[in-house]
Amino acid sequence: MTLVRDIMEKNVITADQQKTAHEGSIILRDKDISFLVIVKDDKPVGIVSERDIVRRLAAEDIKASSITLGDIMSKKFRWVKSDTTIEDAVQKMLNNNIRRIIVLDDEKLSGVVTQTNMTEYLRSKILINETMENIKSD
Template sequence: MAHVRDIMQKSVITIEHDKTVYDAAIILKEKEISFLVIIKDEKPVGVVSERAIVQKVAAEDLKTSSVKIEEIMSKKFRWVSPDTPIEDAVQKMLNNNIRRLIILDDEKLAGVITQTNLAEFLRSKLLINGMLDNIDSEKS
């Protein structure tokens, strides 16, 4: 059985909690990513997504350089450990209607998994199973 550690992205882009939404937007643009993990005292304390910036800042016509990231971040982020079975992580994402899960190891940020990681894993698993089925049918 595969575990989260097998598919997680270990390199996670973060931002300090006291930075502004403008700072976050610059990082999102430069790195071509859609969310950041918010860090305080070297521990994750929240997440912020492009969607949150649009809904909580842009749609309210607020100035991004005047809004602290901790004012709009989601503090109720979901997480799992690296040795969580992938099936359990998928279930947690579905149950909570979320697109990504933070991976914590002893309260420290270890990685992240996204819907894209899960889709790639499933695709490779389906391709392998399809190849095995073809080999079995050729033997018959």
Template sequence: MTQVRDIMEKNVITIDYSKTVHDAATTLREKEISFLVIIRDSKPSGIISERDIVRKIAAEDLVASKVTLEEAMSKKFRWVEPDTTIEDAVQKMLNNNIRRLIVLENENLAGVITQTNMTEFLRSKILINGTVENIDSENS
């Protein structure tokens, strides 16, 4: 059974909690990504996403350079361990209506798994299954 460790992104872009939302937005643009893991005392303490910035900063007409990440971040992030099955991770994402899960190993950031990772995994699984079915039908 495939585990989260098999498809997770290991190179996670992080930012310190004391930075501003403007700093985060700049990093999101430069790295062409949609979220950052916020670190405090070397541990993940939250997430800031493009969606958070739109809903919590832009929609409230706040000045991004004056709002700290600690004020704006989503503190109740969901996480899994690297040995969590893909099926369990998908279920956790669906149950919580979220697009990404932080991967923690011994409370340390090990990676992240996103809807995109899941989609790529499922696509390759479908293609492999289709190829196997074609081979089986040719050999019958």
């Protein structure tokens, strides 16, 4: 049984909720990432994705330097513990139609699991299963 901790990204980029959307956008660009975990007092309080910036700023013609990440973040982020099974995490992502899920342990950020992590995990599992089948048939 594979657990979330086995596939999660541990190096999660965070930003304080008081940073401007412009500053957040620069972090996204410079780090070549698609989302930030927003923190207050070192605890996750939301997520800002590229999609949030498009929908909440660009589409509304709001100047990015005039609004904080806290103002545009998604506050209802979903999370799991690091000892959650991959199957349960996938189900939670599917049920909530989300692309990433935050990993918290004792209310502290431990990592994140994205669709890419899940795809890589499933790909390796399929390749292993196919290899085992080939060995058995030889």
